[in-house]
Amino acid sequence: MVRDFIGNTPLRRDEYLSMRYNTNILIKEEFHNPGKSSKDRAAWFMVEDAIKTNKIAPGGTFVEASSGNTGISIALIAKKLGYKAKIFVSASCSDEKIDLLKSYGAEIQQCDNSNGLHVFNSTQYLAQNYSSNTENTYFTNQYYNSNNIKAHYKTTGPEIWTQTNGEVTHVLVGVGTGGSISGIGRYLKEQNPKVKIFGIEPKDSVYSLYMQNIPIPDEEAKFDSIEGIGRTFIPGAFDKNAVDEIFQIDKNATVSISKKYREISGNLLGYSSAAVLAALDKHIEKMNLTENDQVVLFFPDHGDRYIHKLYKDLVSIEEISEDYNASI
Numbered sequence: 127m128v129r130d131f132i133g134n135t136p137l138r139r140d141e142y143l144s145m146r147y148n149t150n151i152l153i154k155e156e157f158h159n160p161g162k163s164s165k166d167r168a169a170w171f172m173v174e175d176a177i178k179t180n181k182i183a184p185g186g187t188f189v190e191a192s193s194g195n196t197g198i199s200i201a202l203i204a205k206k207l208g209y210k211a212k213i214f215v216s217a218s219c220s221d222e223k224i225d226l227l228k229s230y231g232a233e234i235q236q237c238d239n240s241n242g243l244h245v246f247n248s249t250q251y252l253a254q255n256y257s258s259n260t261e262n263t264y265f266t267n268q269y270y271n272s273n274n275i276k277a278h279y280k281t282t283g284p285e286i287w288t289q290t291n292g293e294v295t296h297v298l299v300g301v302g303t304g305g306s307i308s309g310i311g312r313y314l315k316e317q318n319p320k321v322k323i324f325g326i327e328p329k330d331s332v333y334s335l336y337m338q339n340i341p342i343p344d345e346e347a348k349f350d351s352i353e354g355i356g357r358t359f360i361p362g363a364f365d366k367n368a369v370d371e372i373f374q375i376d377k378n379a380t381v382s383i384s385k386k387y388r389e390i391s392g393n394l395l396g397y398s399s400a401a402v403l404a405a406l407d408k409h410i411e412k413m414n415l416t417e418n419d420q421v422v423l424f425f426p427d428h429g430d431r432y433i434h435k436l437y438k439d440l441v442s443i444e445e446i447s448e449d450y451n452a453s454i
């Protein structure tokens with residue numbers, strides 16, 4: 127049963143980062159899920175709920191708007207359970223993810239943007255429109271489906287708590303729909319209200335405005351494209367109370383740290399994982415970390431989904447700043 131293989135991902139101590147930042151850095155490696163991303167968790171909860179509550183009949187089609195990973199997870203789970211998948215993807219979706227979606231048998235439709243249900247021709251608008259006009263389809267609607275938060279509240283949060291023996295002090299999570307950070311933050315703060323939950327978004331995305339009670343501009347904001355994170359609107363899957371602060375990070379810093387980390391550790395970071403690491407590097411002073419802290423970095427997927435975007439042009443070790451090399 128595919129469910130048996132979703133979740134329970136490793137939490138790995140990163141020796142290099144722990145030494146560099148003089149604290150305990152633990153990486154939650156979500157690429158060990160069957161669909162190779164954290165999105166298997168939300169996809170499973172949404173699909174299972176729809177089937178159990180008869181929102182879709184056997185053989186029907188699951189419909190979703192996705193930057194790629196949720197679509198891949200839904201396609202994989204749907205196929206295993208005898209359903210079909212139709213995924214509306216945004217223009218920013220990597221070639222690797224498009225190929226994977228096709229390989230899992232999903233029908234895909236590329237759209238101009240993913241700016242929300244209210245925006246004409248967005249992935250969400252077109253997915254909803256298609257589902258309302260097509261028999262035996264179900265739009266999982268990850269941006270507003272409570273099972274998205276629930277998946278992380280019921281699985282990821284408890285895993286992090288158990289894997290750190292209740293000693294986790296900080297968690298850094300990229301924010302896309304908000305499901306991961308909200309579920310993890312809600313669960314961990316219930317166990318210990320002192321746990322700090324930091325969200326990461328690209329420059330000009332709107333979560334930080336929302337956290338500071340600044341009105342979200344009506345016009346369609348443009349934000350730096352870092353696949354999987356950032357929004358122009360606040361989805362129902364984001365719970366402000368589960369989050370302490372949102373940090374912004376720019377694309378160049380993200381790309382640069384992905385290459386440096388590869389040179390140092392040999393590992394290929396996913397795009398939004400690199401953004402989380404770049405945000406730690408940039409905002410570390412504000413986090414007031416001590417050497418006894420247990421800092422969890424949530425890595426939703428792996429760099430092998432971003433070879434063309436991040437790793438094709440190999441940088442040489444000489445290009446890595448002296449500063450970053452200093453503590454190897």
Ligand code: PMP
Nearest residue numbers: 195301302303304305306354398
């Ligand atoms: N990183 C990646 C690579 C993702 O695919 C997603 C999901 N869109 C996220 C981060 C953000 O997760 P969430 O939607 O739960 O906020």
